[in-house]
Amino acid sequence: MSDRHLGDGAAVVMAVAGAAGALGAFPLPRWPGIVACAAALTLRRPVLLVAGVAVLTSALGARAEAGLVWTDTVRHDGPGVLVGDPARVAGAVRVDVRLAGRRVEAWAGGPAARALAERRSGEVVELHGWAGPAPRAARARLAARSIGGRLSVDEVGPWRPGNVPSRAANAFRRLLDEGARTLPPEVRGLFAGLVLGDDRDQPVELVEDFRASGLSHLLVVSGQNVAYVLALAGPVLRRLRLGARFGASLALLALFGVLTRWEPSVLRAVAMAAITLLATTLGRPVSALRVLALAVTALLLLDPLLVRSLGFGLSVGATTGIVLLAGPLRGRLPGPAWLTGTAAVTLAAQAGVAPLLVPVFGGLPVASLPANLIAVPVAGLVLLWGIPGGLLAGVAGEPLAVLVHLPTRVLLAVLAEVARVGAALPLGQVGAGHLVIAAGVVVLAVTARAVGHRRAGTSDLTRTIGEAAAPLPTSRCDLTTQTPPPGCKGASWGGVRVAVAIALASVLVLAPATAARWPPDLTGATVVDGARLWRRGAAVVLLVDGVRAPPGRLLAAVRAVSVRRIDVLVLARAGSGDRRAVAPLLRVLAPRIVLVPPGSGMAGVVVPPEGSRTDAGALSIWTTSAAPRLVVRIESRSSTGP
Numbered sequence: 036m037s038d039r040h041l042g043d044g045a046a047v048v049m050a051v052a053g054a055a056g057a058l059g060a061f062p063l064p065r066w067p068g069i070v071a072c073a074a075a076l077t078l079r080r081p082v083l084l085v086a087g088v089a090v091l092t093s094a095l096g097a098r099a100e101a102g103l104v105w106t107d108t109v110r111h112d113g114p115g116v117l118v119g120d121p122a123r124v125a126g127a128v129r130v131d132v133r134l135a136g137r138r139v140e141a142w143a144g145g146p147a148a149r150a151l152a153e154r155r156s157g158e159v160v161e162l163h164g165w166a167g168p169a170p171r172a173a174r175a176r177l178a179a180r181s182i183g184g185r186l187s188v189d190e191v192g193p194w195r196p197g198n199v200p201s202r203a204a205n206a207f208r209r210l211l212d213e214g215a216r217t218l219p220p221e222v223r224g225l226f227a228g229l230v231l232g233d234d235r236d237q238p239v240e241l242v243e244d245f246r247a248s249g250l251s252h253l254l255v256v257s258g259q260n261v262a263y264v265l266a267l268a269g270p271v272l273r274r275l276r277l278g279a280r281f282g283a284s285l286a287l288l289a290l291f292g293v294l295t296r297w298e299p300s301v302l303r304a305v306a307m308a309a310i311t312l313l314a315t316t317l318g319r320p321v322s323a324l325r326v327l328a329l330a331v332t333a334l335l336l337l338d339p340l341l342v343r344s345l346g347f348g349l350s351v352g353a354t355t356g357i358v359l360l361a362g363p364l365r366g367r368l369p370g371p372a373w374l375t376g377t378a379a380v381t382l383a384a385q386a387g388v389a390p391l392l393v394p395v396f397g398g399l400p401v402a403s404l405p406a407n408l409i410a411v412p413v414a415g416l417v418l419l420w421g422i423p424g425g426l427l428a429g430v431a432g433e434p435l436a437v438l439v440h441l442p443t444r445v446l447l448a449v450l451a452e453v454a455r456v457g458a459a460l461p462l463g464q465v466g467a468g469h470l471v472i473a474a475g476v477v478v479l480a481v482t483a484r485a486v487g488h489r490r491a492g493t494s495d496l497t498r499t500i501g502e503a504a505a506p507l508p509t510s511r512c513d514l515t516t517q518t519p520p521p522g523c524k525g526a527s528w529g530g531v532r533v534a535v536a537i538a539l540a541s542v543l544v545l546a547p548a549t550a551a552r553w554p555p556d557l558t559g560a561t562v563v564d565g566a567r568l569w570r571r572g573a574a575v576v577l578l579v580d581g582v583r584a585p586p587g588r589l590l591a592a593v594r595a596v597s598v599r600r601i602d603v604l605v606l607a608r609a610g611s612g613d614r615r616a617v618a619p620l621l622r623v624l625a626p627r628i629v630l631v632p633p634g635s636g637m638a639g640v641v642v643p644p645e646g647s648r649t650d651a652g653a654l655s656i657w658t659t660s661a662a663p664r665l666v667v668r669i670e671s672r673s674s675t676g677p
Contacts, residue, residue, distance in 0.1 A: 045081035046328035049088050053332045056089040057339035060096035068094060088332060096339035102137070103183030108167030111186060115141070115162045116197065119296055121152050122235045128152045131182060132162065138181050139166055143188035150191035155208070156296055157201025161192030179343040204294040214428025217436045222447040225254070229414060230421045232256030232295040239587030240619040241451060247594050248457025249385070249403020253414050253450070256295045258304030258354065263418040264291050265308065281316045285309060299347035303354065306330035323358045327351070345395065349388050356387020374408070381407040389465060397595050398464030406457035410450055417446045459599055562592040569669050574652025575600065576669055580607035582616040590620045601626040602651035607665045609635035630656065632665040
């Protein structure tokens with residue numbers, strides 16, 4: 036839609052209504068929504084269009100949910116199209132597969148896993164196994180990927196290449212992978228994530244460092260990658276005529292989507308880029324806010340299950356924050372333009388994702404601001420050099436590839452170090468309480484604005500209803516600008532944005548101040564199933580006994596309760612499961628003492644004798660039994676021993 040058909044406010048309301056409809060997924064017929072949308076476009080009535088989109092996304096969402104239901108377990112012996120790249124998980128291989136139009140999550144072990152691991156997305160593979168409903172615990176996670184079933188693969192047969200775009204994308208990825216072989220293993224996965232969105236081979240401690248420092252968005256492909264790809268192709272595209280440039284740009288976006296496996300953030304960025312290209316080609320430029328709203332609406336109509344994707348929600352939230360707040364913040368932050376620009380974008384993006392990240396992960400690291408100021412420009416250099424340099428390295432091979440990737444190696448090492456230092460900074464996290472304070476400031480600003488309008492004789496509610504009932508506007512009102520064009524009365528939200536800026540500044544002061552206080556004492560607090568934490572003053576003791584969590588989860592949970600060092604780690608069992616769970620924690624936090632039962636086979640650990648006591652600051656660890664399982668009692672030093 037062009038700006039003659041839909042204004043910014045109506046577009047935003049339409050996107051929100053579409054998301055609400057997809058989330059509700061009521062089993063409504065589709066034809067009322069189609070008729071309402073057609074009538075709205077003909078009569079140019081935004082209220083009717085909003086209602087039609089809500090009905091349509093709800094109906095489509097219910098239909099998509101119904102398609103996820105599996106009732107029987109059946110034998111499958113035939114071809115399957117891989118819709119993702121196989122990933123190794125604890126000795127097995129997992130990959131999303133399309134079977135006769137339905138998606139399943141395929142798992143393989145043994146020889147079948149080794150055969151499947153070599154394949155790529157888009158390839159057609161002969162698979163033999165049993166297909167049935169997904170486990171109940173995994174259904175919510177899989178539904179966001181339009182998956183409702185699971186295939187247990189017994190045998191993998193012959194394979195053949197996929198369609199032409201998939202072949203081209205796989206050849207491109209293989210060439211980049213070949214050139215990246217000269218990079219150190221610890222940063223090779225980081226390079227693949229930055230350039231291609233391939234996070235399969237990233238070390239768990241590296242991932243946790245990036246998450247704890249607020250840099251996790253750099254580990255996967257995002258809208259920034261789309262912008263860099265278009266910038267790299269810009270000199271060639273600008274030589275083409277307008278129509279040819281539009282077609283070539285769309286083809287480039289589609290190829291990039293196939294190359295990066297159509298991750299949710301890529302879908303959002305590609306959709307926005309395509310809408311912007313169309314508007315520019317037609318000579319009808321529209322605001323970034325309207326482009327975002329139109330992209331979200333279109334994507335939810337194509338795939339209503341995207342509304343359940345955390346990645347999609349974070350991408351939309353970050354973009355919304357940047358569109359609405361980056362400009363006003365840039366003009367109000369002190370310092371040089373290169374610094375305030377990056378800081379404004381970082382603050383705005385973090386404000387946009389906070390409502391999602393805080394409930395899901397428990398907080399938003401304040402360290403993300405200084406970390407992003409350094410890491411984002413460095414990541415941009417990796418993207419600008421990594422794609423052309425990576426292709427050259429892949430073609431040339433060693434030893435030239437080593438020289439070509441020397442700048443890449445240095446830049447990736449800088450990124451990894453920034454993430455490590457940022458994760459260790461004691462700046463605390465923005466929690467739910469900080470968000471409530473910030474929201475209160477914004478609500479007060481909105482209320483003050485509404486009171487001001489009422490005193491002027493016109494209420495915000497009356498104005499909003501009048502604008503919604505009126506025909507679709509023809510003026511180019513842009514809510515992302517501080518001063519609206521003539522004819523856009525009431526479109527400026529400058530006062531509210533100033534309040535948002537004040538709220539952000541308050542949060543950035545309050546969160547570190549809260550973290551500066553000594554963390555509260557903990558007595559056997561469960562951080563994950565099978566792991567309990569004691570903290571008294573500066574002393575920290577962690578007891579691990581049958582952890583049921585993937586590698587990296589324990590490290591993330593310990594950091595979530597503001598633990599940056601561990602005095603004593605107690606491994607109650609010598610089994611491989613607990614050892615895998617604590618491996619990232621051992622590498623990152625390096626506990627001072629590790630207590631284990633006999634026969635662990637671990638180096639640099641202590642096997643305490645029965646009845647012994649190990650002191651850690653104000654805490655004491657009494658060993659009541661040493662074999663076959665280590666049994667301890669942890670108590671304050673003020674208490675008496677047995």
